[in-house]
Amino acid sequence: MSDLDHATSGVAKRADCLRIPLTHSTEEESWLITYLDVITLLLVMFVVMLALSGGPSGVSDKRMTLTPAVIEPAITGLESATEQTPAGSEPEAFADRARATLEAAGLGDDITVIPQQDGVRFRISNDILFGSGEAVLSTEGVRQLENLLPLLADSDYQVTVAGHTDSLPIQTSRFPSNWELSSARAGSVVRLFENAGVPRNRLQAAGYADTRPLFRNDTEQGRSRNRRVEIILEGAPSQ
Template identity: 45%
Template structure:
């Protein structure tokens, strides 16, 4: 019985091999033709790994709540820009204080068109171009400058707060025996104005002379009009409470 089963299995094996030989094309290599399948499986494996890596970076539990806005008390106050009136929706700190205590600065009545009046929340600046007060590179008041300051004396004497007299230059260097740099020139000009106002009756204890050189320009120093605008003397009228 066992001999018959062994013989039958032998015949079936031989027949299967024979059928495989018939189905395979002549001259073909079965193992070589299956190489594309290995490449395909490698590509699919790489795509699967890439998908898993991308999935690991995904947020599994995104927050559906919209972002919360900070309370207004925690937000920084907007910066006040000199010469620009603050808007109604975002007032500057100085403007808010002035409106709360009812002591907002009022611009004085200046009739001369040679003085530019700049009103800010806590101060008023009277701006004079240096050519109206001094010769180029000098710190002695001209006749026109003396007359212009005489027009401002009544306004300055009526003001009860502090008065800062600031001298400003452009960025072109100066190097003379009297003024080694723009610091000395701007300080000397501010001091000269304070001395004259003191002699004209403006209380000296309320005035101070400040030399700013070219550190506070109001226009670019890249052209002649800009440099001319930067050469100036500012008489700043502070509120009474300011030091």
């Protein structure tokens, strides 16, 4: 008996003693080894590709820098269409001149300039123009508005001054509600422009109270942003 036969017989005897079923590989099953090798290589390749890509897009990176909380805008849709103007248009050019003028006066951060399809909108916080619950322009408010006068004189736009408040109610002997307060504030700005020489037929005042919020009124920051005066330049002057 050859050495191979002795080895095989020994393995069989040990397997029988340990009650281990003895299986014999065949050439027909050898393809499984190759198949498993290929699957293993593919799995390794996919793991490497996934690691290089930074992981699934739906998984947040814990190393990402956290951004500070922002004020959530109110869902009003009031300006989604009106504040988009084509580059190089006359309103855009006028807005650029206005920004340069305000920057030179140091008011670039206090007055927001927004080009629109047929004009320009200036947005100023009530906290700068008026005292709390008041409709008389502050000294700082007058100074800021006077910087807009050259821009108004250099255009033929119709000028609408719109007063806006937050949602907190007011009830005084002079202002029974936010309607009266927002209208009185708009009127104060219109009178300033009229006294400075802006033609009456180009001016109008409107009070919107808290009906057109830009931000949610359930936070102090949101309410502060909603208390504002908007000076809207659009269209041609009235005849």
